[in-house]
Every structure is written in structure tokens, then in C-alpha cells.
Amino acid sequence: MGVRDITNSFISIESVKERDSGSLNGMTFGIKDSIPVKGMRCTSGSRVMLNHVADKHSKTAQTILFNGGEISGKTNLHEFGVGATSTSSVMGPCRNPFDMDRICGGSSGGSAAAVAAGYVDVGVGTDTGGSIRIPASLCGVIGYKPSNMYARSDSEIPFSDIMETTGLITRDFTTLKWVARELFPNIEDMDWSSDGIKIGILGESRDMNFSSFLDKVRSGSGRTTAEYANIPLLEKEGNRVRRLVSARDGYEAHKDMLKDHACDYFPDVRNVLQSGSGIEKSDYDEALSLRKEMVAQFNEVMYDYDVIVSQTTTITAPRILDVIGNEENYRESLIRNTELFNVVGAPSISIPSGFASGLPTGLMVSGAPGDDSKMLKIAEALNAVMPGKSSS
DSSP states (O other): OOSOOTTOOEEEEEEEOOOSOSTTTTOEEEEETTSOOTTSBOOTTOGGGTTOBOSSOOHHHHHHHHTTOEEEEEEOOSGGGOOSSSOSOTTOOOEETTEEEEEOOSSSHHHHHHHHTTSOSEEEEEESSSTTHHHHHHHTSEEEEOOTTTOBOOOSSOSOTTTOEEEEEESSHHHHHHHHHHHOTTOOOOOOOSTTOEEEEOSOOOOHHHHHHHHHHHTSOSSSEEEEOOOHHHHHHHHHHHHHHHHHHHHHHHHHHHHHHGGGSOHHHHHHHHHGGGOOHHHHHHHHHHHHHHHHHHHHHTTSOSEEEEESOSSOOOBHHHHTTOHHHHHHHHHTTTTHHHHTTOOEEEEEEEEETTEEEEEEEEOOTTOHHHHHHHHHHHHTTSTTOOOO
16 A cells, blocks of 8 residues: 555555456555455454454455456454444544544445545445445545445345445546446446436435535526425335344344354444344334335335435534444434435445535435436536536
8 A cells, every 4th residue: 555544444454466457457445344355354343353364255355356456455444334433443443534533434434534545546345324425425535335236245244134235435436437347247337318317305404515506406407406305104214124124134143243252342333233132023024024115115206306315424524532432322413314225225325515614525316226327327417516526
């Protein structure tokens, strides 16, 4: 990497490159330390896994290396991906490049901070409830969660197979699209014209950058429209369902380790996972059934809109000292918008929308499940009208 990691973005700094040719040759990658790279430690940010070394490549690592990419190291994260602040990590909290006293978000915080700081070209992470989009927003970069059908999680121990995907963090759309073609080859390209974008707005917002964006859209030529979308079941029950399903899935994945190593987990992570032990199968099954209804309703709503937009998070990056020991108090403000699109398996991306009091803010753009290509093209077009941003 050749520079000092002042953001604590990395758990391991070790270059791995297997080929000097290919579509990703010349590009550097930071891989979330829950995603295996053969021969490197894979700690998942936990004391429980501190000395664990991966014995094989994940599909993501294998694809990057086969196509000539260079893995520069394994990035810091919130323990086991169960948190949105990246403060609960065996390597200590990851710091925001815009203010070292503030969080970078999570759980893929190190991947976002490493990209924002210029350490790597691409951050690879996972996203169960916003874990790529949240840190991208707080660090002023682009964070893309593909449709669940295109990108199952590559984590060694996924938080929730149902909700979780692998995804990408970059500084620009050119890099994002280039890498996504290799890592998610099943995404179908779609013809789409930027004339007449129909935007659905999710929820209320007091963020000035978001309001300015809507004003710009509404004062435009009229070919692009924006109105509040009505997605009642998802907005009413989506957060509860995502958290219930993930907690139960997480407990099932961790229950054996919790028996012997519960005291080695960070308290906020342990609380989430152990809460899953009390969820009855009937409640879990009911949540999955309700999720199917949400997917059906969301798909129906998306006949009326090209994309849904909202703030990515409802706060900017808080101070690390305020967050440590109080992670659960910040959860709602960070994940309540992002996690809705994990529930319905939709593609979703955070793009930089400007600054508030010197700290980055993000606009989240989401599409119908499977419409990744269309959603990315619209997000790139919207990115071009953001303050100080271009679609390069």
C-alpha cells in the first residue's frame, strides 16, 4: 500500500497478486476481513477469530486475482458484521478520513475509509442492513449493494444468508461499473434513457442536501418527476422483519461459539446475536411470510417508479467517544432507511450528496429487484447533479 494507515482501515496489510494481466490489472482492492483470502488471517474483527487463517479463497477474492487485481489487505469492520459503527473491532475503531475523531460507519467501515483515504481503488464489503451504504455515506464515497439474486454474501460466517450480499465501494462510477462487470457477471444490461426519470421518495427528510436535490429535480425540465412513494407494508414492518430474521440467523450461525466464547464478543454484538435465541420458529416463519408480501408489494409499487430515493442515513458521522459503549443508541439513525432494501432484495446505492457541517452526507438510490443496470445508470445520472460531484 505504501502509506501509513492513519484511519485504522486495515486489520492486515499484505499484498496478494497472482497475475499481471486481465481486466482488473493495475487496480488495488481492500477486502473486508470477514471475506476469506487464502493464506491470510480472516478475523471478522473478533477476538474469537483472531488467529484464524483462511485455507481457501472466497469467490470474490478468486475473481479479483484471476483478473489481475491486487489485494492490498484485509479491512477493518464491526465484529462479525453485526453493527453499523465499526467501533467494536478487535483492532480498535476505524476512523473517518474527514475527521479522525468520528466513526466511518459500518459494518464495512474499513473498506469505505480505505477508499475515501485513497489507500485502495476498490473496497469490497458485505451488506445485511446497510453495511456498505452507511460507511460510504459517512465517508463521502459510492457504496453499491447489488440485488440479492446477483450477489450472495462471501462472508465466512454470514450474519444472515437471506439478507446479506457482497458489494463494492469506490470513488467514481467508472471504477464501480468496471469491477461490477467482473464480480457480478449475471447482471443484465438494460437499455435506458435519462429522459423522464420517475423518482419515488421514501420518508420525510430535514437534510438540506436532500431537500436541495429534490428542489433541483422539481425545478428541472419536467421530464424528471419526484413524488412521495407509498410502500406501506415495507415502511411499517420492514425494519422489524429485517432485524428479527437477521438476529435469528445470526444466533444460529454463532450459537456454538457463543457457548464457549460469549465473553469474547463485544457486548453490543453479543446482545444482538443472543436476542435471536429467544425468537420462536413460528415468529421467524411469520416474518419470512411477511417478507414475501413486502417483496410483492414493492415490485408492484416499482411499476410506477424507476427508482426510490432517500437519505442514506439520518445523521452524519458521530464522534467515536460518544459511540463506544453506546452503539445500539445510534443504530436507528444509521440503518432505518438502508435495511428496508435488504428485506426486499433490491439493488441499492449510496452516492455523495454534499456536506453538512463539514461532514459527508449520502443520497440512497434503490431499484426493483434485478434492475441493477437501470438503477446504476440512473444513480450515475443523479450523481452528476450533486454538489461538487461528477459522473466520472
